Amino acid sequence: MPEVRATRDPQAPFEPHTYKDPSLVADLQRRIGELALEIGRPVKLMHICGTHEHEMGRYALRDLLPTSVDVLAGPGCPVCVCDNEYINMAIQLSLRPNTILTSFGDMLAVPGSIPLEGERRGDVRMSLLDARARGGDVRAVYSVFDAKRIAEQNPDKQVVFFSVGFETTVVAVAAMLKRGVPDNLSVIEANYYTPPATRLLPTLDGFDIEGFILPGHAVTITGLRVYEELPALGIACASGGFEPVDVLASVASLLEQVRDGAPTVSNPYQRLVKYDGNERAKAELDEVFELAPIRWRGIAEIPFSGYKLRESYWHASAARRFAGQLDEVALRGAEHPKGCRCAEVTLGQIRPDECGVFGTLCTPDSPYGPCMVSHEGTCRAWYTYGMHKEQLRVETV
Amino acid sequence: MSKPSEDTLIAERPVGASRYDTVRLSHGSGGKLTLELIEELFVATFSNEPLKELTDAAILHNPGGRIAFATDSHTVKPAFFPGGDIGRLAVAGTVNDLAVMGATPLYMSAAFLLEEGYDMDELARVVRSMKVTADEAGVSIVAGDTKVLERGHGDGIFINTTGIGFLPDDVQMGVAFVRPGDKVLVNGTLGDHGIAVMSRREGLDLAVDLTSDVAPLNGLIAAVRAVAPNVRFMRDVTRGGLAAVANEVVHRQAFGLRVFDVAVPVNEIVEEYSEMLGIDPLLAANEGKVMMIVAPDEAEAALGAMKAHPFGREAAIIGDIVVKPEGVALVETAYGSRRVLEMPIEEQLPRIC
Numbered sequence: 218m219p220e221v222r223a224t225r226d227p228q229a230p231f232e233p234h235t236y237k238d239p240s241l242v243a244d245l246q247r248r249i250g251e252l253a254l255e256i257g258r259p260v261k262l263m264h265i266c267g268t269h270e271h272e273m274g275r276y277a278l279r280d281l282l283p284t285s286v287d288v289l290a291g292p293g294c295p296v297c298v299c300d301n302e303y304i305n306m307a308i309q310l311s312l313r314p315n316t317i318l319t320s321f322g323d324m325l326a327v328p329g330s331i332p333l334e335g336e337r338r339g340d341v342r343m344s345l346l347d348a349r350a351r352g353g354d355v356r357a358v359y360s361v362f363d364a365k366r367i368a369e370q371n372p373d374k375q376v377v378f379f380s381v382g383f384e385t386t387v388v389a390v391a392a393m394l395k396r397g398v399p400d401n402l403s404v405i406e407a408n409y410y411t412p413p414a415t416r417l418l419p420t421l422d423g424f425d426i427e428g429f430i431l432p433g434h435a436v437t438i439t440g441l442r443v444y445e446e447l448p449a450l451g452i453a454c455a456s457g458g459f460e461p462v463d464v465l466a467s468v469a470s471l472l473e474q475v476r477d478g479a480p481t482v483s484n485p486y487q488r489l490v491k492y493d494g495n496e497r498a499k500a501e502l503d504e505v506f507e508l509a510p511i512r513w514r515g516i517a518e519i520p521f522s523g524y525k526l527r528e529s530y531w532h533a534s535a536a537r538r539f540a541g542q543l544d545e546v547a548l549r550g551a552e553h554p555k556g557c558r559c560a561e562v563t564l565g566q567i568r569p570d571e572c573g574v575f576g577t578l579c580t581p582d583s584p585y586g587p588c589m590v591s592h593e594g595t596c597r598a599w600y601t602y603g604m605h606k607e608q609l610r611v612e613t614v
Numbered sequence: 615m616s617k618p619s620e621d622t623l624i625a626e627r628p629v630g631a632s633r634y635d636t637v638r639l640s641h642g643s644g645g646k647l648t649l650e651l652i653e654e655l656f657v658a659t660f661s662n663e664p665l666k667e668l669t670d671a672a673i674l675h676n677p678g679g680r681i682a683f684a685t686d687s688h689t690v691k692p693a694f695f696p697g698g699d700i701g702r703l704a705v706a707g708t709v710n711d712l713a714v715m716g717a718t719p720l721y722m723s724a725a726f727l728l729e730e731g732y733d734m735d736e737l738a739r740v741v742r743s744m745k746v747t748a749d750e751a752g753v754s755i756v757a758g759d760t761k762v763l764e765r766g767h768g769d770g771i772f773i774n775t776t777g778i779g780f781l782p783d784d785v786q787m788g789v790a791f792v793r794p795g796d797k798v799l800v801n802g803t804l805g806d807h808g809i810a811v812m813s814r815r816e817g818l819d820l821a822v823d824l825t826s827d828v829a830p831l832n833g834l835i836a837a838v839r840a841v842a843p844n845v846r847f848m849r850d851v852t853r854g855g856l857a858a859v860a861n862e863v864v865h866r867q868a869f870g871l872r873v874f875d876v877a878v879p880v881n882e883i884v885e886e887y888s889e890m891l892g893i894d895p896l897l898a899a900n901e902g903k904v905m906m907i908v909a910p911d912e913a914e915a916a917l918g919a920m921k922a923h924p925f926g927r928e929a930a931i932i933g934d935i936v937v938k939p940e941g942v943a944l945v946e947t948a949y950g951s952r953r954v955l956e957m958p959i960e961e962q963l964p965r966i967c
Contacts, residue, residue: 237948239948239949242948242949243949246949271892274953275894275953276947276949276951276953277945277947277949277951277952277953278951280949280950280951280952281949281951461949581959582959592892600956601954601956602953602954602956603942603944603953603954603956604953606942606954609939609942609944609952609953609954610938610939611870611872611936611938611939611944611946611952612936612937612938613794613795613934613936613937614793614794614795614937
C-alpha cells in the first residue's frame with residue numbers, strides 16, 4: 218500500500234490516492250493552523266453526512282485540527298433520521314404473510330418504537346432483525362435493483378423495498394420506477410432531502426455553528442444553488458468530498474470564509490460537484506417524486522424535506538398499497554427509547570459520549586438508539602474509532 | 615507448495631461412488647452404500663495406511679513431545695470460490711490452527727455432513743481438493759465420518775476437521791511472552807478471502823479478478839521459526855480480520871499494539887472494492903494469513919523467511935508493541951493521527967452510500 222501511493226503522481230487528477238496524499242494533508246493542516254490563529258477564537262463547523270463522520274474517524278482527522286477548531290456531526294445519517302413510522306411499517310409488512318421485505322443491511326438492526334416483548338435489557342424496541350427472528354421474511358439487498366429482481370423471481374408474493382436515504386439513494390429508486398417495475402413491488406418512501414434541514418438548524422436555540430461542510434454525494438445530485446440561502450443566515454458553506462484531503466480542504470475553505478466574515482457557498486469538491494448539480498438525475502427525480510413534509514426522527518417534521526411519490530407513481534407506494542392493513546397505532550410511538558439522546562447527537566448539540574447510555578447500555582452489538590446502529594451513525598463511528606477515548610498518546614520502549 | 619489448479623481437480627473423473635449422481639440418504643445409513651462411498655471415494659482419495667484399515671479408530675505413531683489438538687467446522691457460501699473451495703478451507707484451517715501453536719500438524723480427521731441430493735461429482739472435487747491440500751501440508755487424513763441430512767435440513771455440505779500435531783517441549787509461545795518493542799508481522803495482503811468470497815456471493819456480482827488466500831501455513835511458519843526461534847506469539851488471521859487478532863493479543867495486557875496504516879499490505883483490488891463497499895480490509899476475512907509478534911532483533915530475519923516463501927511474498931512488518939496505551943490496539947494513519955482498531959462486531963456488509 219505505501220509503495221502504491223508513493224509511485225503515483227500526486228498531480229494526477231481524479232486519482233483517488235492523490236486525495237490521501239500525506240504531503241497534501243500536511244500542507245492543509247498547516248494552512249488550517251494559520252487560519253485558526255488569524256481567527257483567534259474557537260470556531261465550530263458541522264458536516265451533514267454520515268460518511269464524513271466515518272472518514273473523520275477512520276483517518277482520525279480531528280487529531281489533525283487545532284484545538285480551537287471543532288467539526289461536529291449533523292443530521293447526515295439516513296438511518297438515524299429515518300422516522301419510526303417507516304421502521305414500524307417495514308416491520309409490520311415483513312410479518313405479513315406472503316410478503317418479502319427488502320432493505321439495505323444498515324437498516325435491519327435499527328429499533329423502531331414497537332416494544333420488544335419479553336426483553337430484559339430495558340426499554341428495547343423491535344427492529345427488522347427481531348421481525349426476522351419472529352418469522353418475517355426480511356432480506357438485505359445492496360441496491361433497489363436487487364429488490365426488483367426478487368420481485369420478478371417471486372411473482373406470487375408482495376415485495377416491499379424499504380427505500381431509506383438522502384438525495385443520492387433516491388435517484389436510483391426514481392430511475393428504477395421510471396423504467397417500470399413488476400406489479401408486486403412497492404416502496405416505503407423514507408427518502409430525505411437535506412437543504413430544508415440545514416435551514417432549520419440555525420433557528421434552534423443555542424445554535425453556534427459557523428460553517429457547514431455540505432454532503433458531497435448529495436450535492437453531486439442537487440448542486441450547490443439550493444444552499445444559497447445559508448450564507449444570508451451567516452453560515453459559511455463548502456462542498457465536501459470524502460478523502461482526507463477533501464475534508465481538510467473544506468475545513469480550510471470554511472475557515473477562510475469565517476476569517477473574512479464573508480460567508481458564501483464554495484466548491485472545494487469541484488471535481489464532482491457542479492453548481493447546478495446533475496441535471497439528468499434531477500429531472501428523473503422530479504418526474505417520479507415531489508417534495509413533501511416528512512418527520513426527521515427526534516427532530517421535527519420539516520416541510521419540503523421528504524421525497525414522496527407523485528400521483529402517477531402511487532401504484533408503487535407501499536403506504537398506499539397496504540393502507541388499512543397496517544396497525545396505525547403501532548406505527549406511531551415514542552421517537553427514541555428512554556435515556557437515548559440520539560436526537561441531540563444528530564443535531565450536533567451534544568457529543569456521543571455526553572449521552573448517559575453511550576458505550577454502556579448502548580453499544581454496537583446491543584444498540585439502544587439508531588445512531589449506534591448504522592456505520593453512518595455518529596455514535597457508531599465514535600465507538601468504532603475510539604473518538605471518545607482520550608487522545609491516543611503512544612509510549613514506546 | 616503451489617496452489618492446486620482448478621483444472622487438475624476437475625479433470626480427473628471422481629474415483630468410484632459413480633453409480634449415483636447425487637448423495638442418497640443411504641450413503642449415510644451405515645450400510646452398503648456407506649461402505650461403497652468410504653472405500654471408493656474417501657479411502658481411495660485420501661489414501662493412507664491407517665485409513666485403509668477401516669478400523670473404528672486410527673492408530674497413530676507418536677513422534678514425541680506434547681500433543682496439539684484442534685477442531686474446526688466449515689461452512690462457506692459458495693462452496694467453490696475464486697482461489698479455493700470448502701475442502702481446501704477445511705484442511706488449511708485446522709492445519710493453521712495447529713501450526714500457529716508451534717506444532718507440526720500430522721494427522722487429521724474429516725467428518726462430512728451432506729445434504730441429500732448433493733452432487734456426487736462436486737463432493738469428489740471437494741474430497742480431491744482436501745487431499746491436495748493435505749499433501750501440501752504434509753498431513754494424513756486418517757479418520758472420517760459421513761452423515762446425510764434429509765433434503766432441506768442442510769446447506770449442501772458441511773465439513774468438520776480435527777487435527778493432531780506434535781509440539782516439542784521447548785517451544786514456548788504465547789501472549790505472556792510479548793514485550794514492548796516487539797514487531798508485528800503479517801505474511802501478505804489482508805482481506806483477499808473476504809472480498810473474493812463476497813464478490814461471488816449471491817446478489818453481489820462484482821466480477822472481481824481476485825482469489826482467496828486460503829492455504830496451509832505450516833511450511834511458512836516452520837521456515838520463519840528456523841531463522842527466528844524467539845517468535846513470541848502467532849495467530850492465524852481469519853474471520854474478524856487483523857482487528858480481531860490484534861484485540862485478542864492486547865486484551866487485559868499491560869501493553870498496546872500499534873499498526874501503521876501505510877505498512878499494511880492490501881491488494882489494489884481489495885483496496886478499491888473496500889472503499890466502494892465501505893469495508894475495512896483490516897476487518898475482512900483471510901484464510902492464509904498469520905500475524906506474528908517477533909523479538910525486534912529477529913524481525914528482519916523473520917520477514918526475509920516469509921518473503922522467500924510462496925505464501926509470504928508480500929509479507930510486511932506492519933506495527934509494533936507499545937508501552938502505552940495499555941490494552942488497546944490502535945492504527946496510526948499516514949498523517950500521524952491515531953484511532954482505535956476496534957474488535958469487529960458483526961460480519962462486514964456493504965453500507966447504504
